[in-house]
Amino acid sequence: xxxxxxxxxxxxxxxxxxxxxxxxxxxxxxxxxxxxxxxxxxxxxxxxxxxxxxxxxxxxxxxxxxxxxxxxxxxxxxxxxxxxxxxxxxxxxxxxxxxxxxxxxxxxxxxxxxxxxxxxxxxxxxxxxxxxxxxxxxxxxxxxxxxxxxxxxxxxxxxxxxxxxxxxxxxxxxxxxxxxxxxxxxxxxxxxxxxxxxx
Numbered sequence: 001x002x003x004x005x006x007x008x009x010x011x012x013x014x015x016x017x018x019x020x021x022x023x024x025x026x027x028x029x030x031x032x033x034x035x036x037x038x039x040x041x042x043x044x045x046x047x048x049x050x051x052x053x054x055x056x057x058x059x060x061x062x063x064x065x066x067x068x069x070x071x072x073x074x075x076x077x078x079x080x081x082x083x084x085x086x087x088x089x090x091x092x093x094x095x096x097x098x099x100x101x102x103x104x105x106x107x108x109x110x111x112x113x114x115x116x117x118x119x120x121x122x123x124x125x126x127x128x129x130x131x132x133x134x135x136x137x138x139x140x141x142x143x144x145x146x147x148x149x150x151x152x153x154x155x156x157x158x159x160x161x162x163x164x165x166x167x168x169x170x171x172x173x174x175x176x177x178x179x180x181x182x183x184x185x186x187x188x189x190x191x192x193x194x195x196x197x198x199x
Contacts, residue, residue, distance in 0.1 A: 022098055029094030033087035041082020042075045049074045089128050096124040114154065118147025 049071045058064045100120040104113035122143025126136030 021101075025098055026091050026094040030087045030091040033090035034083045036090075037081075037083030037086035038079045040086070042079030044082070045078020046071065046075045048078070093121055093125050093128060097121040112151070114150040115144060115147035118143035118145070118150070 053067070053071075058067045097117045097120070100117040101113045104110065104116045109116065119140055120143070122140035123136065125131075125143070126139045131139065
């Protein structure tokens with residue numbers, strides 16, 4: 001009785017299948033943004049603190065301790081702020097790439113989805129970082145090139161997979177033909193042996 005209930009639960013269960021590229025690409029972009037933001041933000045905060053406090057350097061050991069302590073806190077805070085900002089910007093840019101790619105797939109433009117995603121992401125990246133128009137053109141061209149390279153890689157992967165399947169089929173047919181010939185040869189040998197023993 002419990003097995004029927006388990007089967008009913010399995011049939012009524014809601015399954016959500018999220019393609020890997022939906023979370024891998026934005027997740028990798030967020031991690032990259034955090035890393036870049038931590039390094040750049042902490043360095044900028046350190047230089048800013050040094051510039052703001054250059055005219056009042058401490059004179060005692062306690063003063064140096066407090067100076068370095070407050071500098072470290074400012075560096076940490078500046079790094080975390082920049083990490084959050086860069087992670088958000090890069091994560092949204094990567095999510096834009098995935099959204100454009102998925103939109104092209106749903107529209108039936110599967111052959112050009114990488115190129116369209118590169119173009120769209122280049123424009124989105126330029127808008128996110130408020131770049132001048134010349135820089136937006138460069139990021140768009142770079143996105144087009146990256147999309148073209150990814151399209152070429154996908155084409156070559158599909159071509160190689162097709163070649164592997166074709167070769168596997170040929171080897172299976174050759175093996176079946178060789179096995180059939182071996183059976184025929186074994187059948188002839190058995191027949192010859194029977195004729196020889198009949199003599």
